[in-house]
Amino acid sequence: MPAILNYLLHLFTAVALVLAFFVVYTRVTPYDEVLLVRQGNAAAALSLGGSLLGFSATIASSLVHTMDYYQFAGWAFGALVVQLLVYVIATRLLRMAKDQIEANNCAFGGLLGAISLSIGIVNAGCIS
Incomplete structure (x- = not known):
């Protein structure tokens, strides 16, 4: 396959996977991140942003x-599963996630985002 086609295949697949993750993640959470972000809720933006990163x-x-x-x-699908599991586990351990995000508690949103980002970085390192 020509290099440019290989590049485009990987690029479009990666973008599609990020979009798919966004859709699945926002369906799994018990609150509407997109609506909350549109309303200026920084906690929701921090949490969602950390998970995307x-x-x-x-x-x-x-x-x-x-x-x-x-x-x-295959690794991308595994990453999606890991990120979702981490969210589910973290919010089960930190039982007030829904209330804290909806109340725009930026510290809590930052914590959820940092947990997701940390696990993503560790997960990324495990692939190498």
């Missing part, structure tokens, strides 16, 4: 460290 770090690592398209797609 964490997932994207793993996507980037899988692009760099895999030999073929199917390995890349």
Whole structure:
């Protein structure tokens, strides 16, 4: 396959995966992040932003460290599962997540975002 087509295939797949993650993640959470962000809720933006960055770090690592398209797609799917599991576990341990995010508690949103980003970076490192 010509290099430009390989690049485009990986780029479009990576973007599609980030969009898919966004859709799945926002459906899993018990609050409407998009609405909250539109209303100026910084806590929701911090939490969602951290999860997107964490997932994207793993996507980037899988692009760099895999030999073929199917390995890349497999690691990306694994990253999606890991990020969602981390969110579910973190919010179960920090039982007041819904109330705190909806109340625009930026410290709590930052904590959730940092947890997601941290796990994403660790997950990305595990691929290498």
